[in-house]
Amino acid sequence: MLPLLSIATFLPILGGLVLMALPDRSARVTHGVSIGVTGLTFLITLAIWARGIVPGGFAQIEEISWIPAIGAAYRLGLDGLSLPLVLLTSLLFLLSAIYSARVTERAATYVVLMLMLETASLGTFMALDGLLFYIFFEVSLVGMYFMIAGWGYEDRQRAALMFFLYTLLGSLPLLLAILGLYLSSGSFDMRVWIDAPPLTGIAAMLALIAMLFTFAVKIPAFPVHTWLPAAHVQAPTAGSVILAGVMLKFGTYGLIRFALQMTPEAFTRAGVVILVFGVVSAIYGAFAALAQSDLKKMIAYTSVNHMGYVVMGVAVAALATDPAMRVVALDGATLQMISHGIVTGALFFLVGMLQDRAHVRDMGDFGGLLGQVPWLGWAFILSAFASLGLPGLAHFPAEFQVFLATLNAQPWAVVAILAIVVTAGLYLRSVAAVFLGELNQKWAAMPDLDRREMLVIVPLLILTILIGVAPAWLLNMIHTTMASLSF
């Protein structure tokens, strides 16, 4: 058996190293390597998918001893929570590589950074060792910092620094929690921590608080979300896509994998507080997005809203007494992560394409573009309606499950459903401002999507519809694990 998980994880960074060793690092060769490596990685993750997962634990485990003295080892594995995220990661990196093929400024460095980020992201989702997880988790920060600082827009230095400090300081408490789990169990094996949560009582609560702080910054939840719009606005398009599509999921993944699974008792006790943060984030994110006229910033804030639903789903799962509703909530929360990655990824790509053409992003600067750039326009309309939760598109099955469980477990929290009207309002307003009405003559020569851009956007649109119409292929994978999750 080939160790596919390790190959998928380290293939990107190896590709990056090979690229650095190449004598010819022209943009053409560089992007060729980048697309080739991310494409191959994507295919490998498909093979991993084909090998499948098992209910009630991790599958496809790869283990090598590393620091036996402290019980840390190189351990990778998958379940129904991480496999969909791995597939999402490899897909978004491939599409970002294709989209970025027009980057010519220090192309080789850019590509190496992206490949390093992919290794870190895949490693974060597949690591089954606390120490290993933390290393991957932190390395991703470095990659994103340089990405924003090096290839971002006007105010990129400050945004990059803010992102870095915020998430770095944010992740220190997680280290403490990991050390706490280690000291009380004598191992860094995450499976040990999950099967028999080592911490109890006040220690568990402290560890939970530490973890929640880290993941709240990453998710991001109100009020520690302020780095997100700043980072998104300044990040290059592919950076935004990876940041929103992949890296925000570190937070929600950690929320389930660490906070819920490793300190279940404390999580249930703190459940209502966590739910409040989820509800506030969902509503606040929607209203803050409504106040924006910068398209990119608006989409960034809707991420706060959508990730708020994920937090709600996880908290409701902990609080629900009916086991069926627990599974519904967790299924919904996990599916929401994937849907958000695909839909928001598509939206950031589309806004990036709009900005490539117009060099502005304010809604008011456009108008009537639908007739001028129909592909771009319809793709945006479809993604916008997906993002506002239209049935038949990706977010609906996820949000339906989260709200269904919420109403039946904690009826008050369902006030967050107001946010779906607010997001509908803000997306319709942006569609009307940018694409409907009389064509703004400034853009009378704007070209529609070219072949490369189609290649990036069409797969995401297909997935948006596929998940919306027939979510079973994805939900069954998630459901297998969630139905057997004990916490």
Place this chain on the structure above:
Amino acid sequence: MIFLAFTILSPLLAGLTILVLRRASEALGLAGAALGLVGALGLLATAGSGDVQAVLTGLPDMPLRLIATPLTAVLALLVATVAGFVLTYATGYMAKDPEKPRFFGTLLLFVTAMQGLVLAGDWIMLLAAWEMIGFASYLLIGFWYRRDGVASAATRAFLYTRSADLGLYLGAFLLIGVAGTSEISATLATTGTPALIAGLLLLVAAMGKSAQVPLQDWLQRAMAGPTPVSALLHSATLVAAGAILLIRVAPMLPGGALLAIGIVGGVTAVVAGLIALAERDLKRLLAASTSSQYGLMLVAVGAGAPVAALLHLIAHAAIKSSLFLGAGVFQHDRDSTTMDAVAGAGRARPGIFAGFAIAALALAGIPPLAGFFSKDAIIAAALTSPSAAWLLPLTLAGTVLTGAYMGRALRVLWHGDPGAKPGTIPLMATGMAGLVALAVVLGATFGPLEQMLNAEMPEFGLAVPALGLAAALSGLALGWLVPVTGLLRGLLPWAERGFVVAGGMDALMVRPALAIAAGCERLERRLYDGVLALGRASLSLGQSARRADRDAIDAAIFGLVDRTVMLGARARRLQSGFIHRELAITTIGIAVIIVALFAAPYLV
């Protein structure tokens, strides 16, 4: 099964094919509609001898279901029929539009969603279809997106209905949670408080979709779309969704919910009737009339006679689509639908005007046209309901108003300058003629229909028909003879503004939402500044640390260095250069460390 597939998949596949191929839209569209009609006929034929069901994979433990009972099969047939005629008309109406494929494709997707809603057997399917209808009507209302005001009309239609849809979401969540299944028929066994709460929540959703007071405003603005769209939206589809929802859940509704539904419907029948009477635009008059007729249907549901609502829904579908298609012809001729512009347009086209007039009389409730029978059923239901004291006066007032605004419309179309003779319009006339014929004969099917649904209306001798006819005739006479200023007097300016209270929905919902958004933005700035200030504080801390470095630590270190140099000079004496001496010192050092290490556990 096969008929279910035909009913839903033929419009879907036809619509998608049109959107992909971008050619032959008329032929494909008509073929899709025809096959859908065949499917619906088949459903009606088979549903009589037992329900037809299809179970599809949906969410885990919550499969999607389509179900054809006699009720849903009748509704499916209605949708397919009206859609077929409207499409025929549209082939003429849209003949010159360069973006025909988009129009026909979206229209067929809309029909698909409506069939999905009608045939939905579980709440998820119903919710999904419900919202897809909203989306499709957004696209259709916004079809001429370049024109002024179209974008805002489409946006408004979607937002109004979406806000009300929260009621459907919450109601469905509640019912699924209580019953433990998402199957609609199983959840209808819910009783007690959950049933009341769910009933009221579903009423909110129905008010949004069926444009009931106070959520009626979007429907009149939705006239920005092409006329065939209005004809479809206002008859058997979009607007019908609300009434259909209530008819379907009627067996579950407790008394409190029924009363609320009846009152909302009765008030809408009157208020929207007044708005229609005061309207200065023919299409907007028809739109307000739609709200008022759906109000009458809600009265029937509230009176505990959903079958009366169903009959009126069927009659109204044929009537209202005829009226809109007629108005579309006049619009074609005069390039506008304001009352001034269409004055006399009926006289220029006697054929179309005759159709329009028959439909208008049918809506007013003149025998033997379809509206007469359905309106009688509603009056009878209101009369026998426990809340007759509320419902009957509202129903009769609504009926009088129906006659009045239709009488007024007929008068405007007939009086005035007919102008030059317009050209022939065979396709549009065919589509309209079919629907007018339905408006005439549908009443004959009501008896067998009631039998099929096992819900026969009680007989009332002559009292009810006489009451209904008197109301209809007096309404028509008032509308034809008395100018509207005389009819409404002081109410007129208020009715012309659509009875907007306190600035309407814009002031009550949109502005507060924007204010909250602005508040969030201010908070956001403050949070951002706070973080930056924190950053700056640590930066200045760093700078003072650097100053401390330079002044204190550097000085200390340089001092240390100086002293170390002196110390070194002294230490030189220790380093004698003899190997054994240095070895001894090293050994001693290591020994000290080892002792310290071993001793550590005892010391701590």
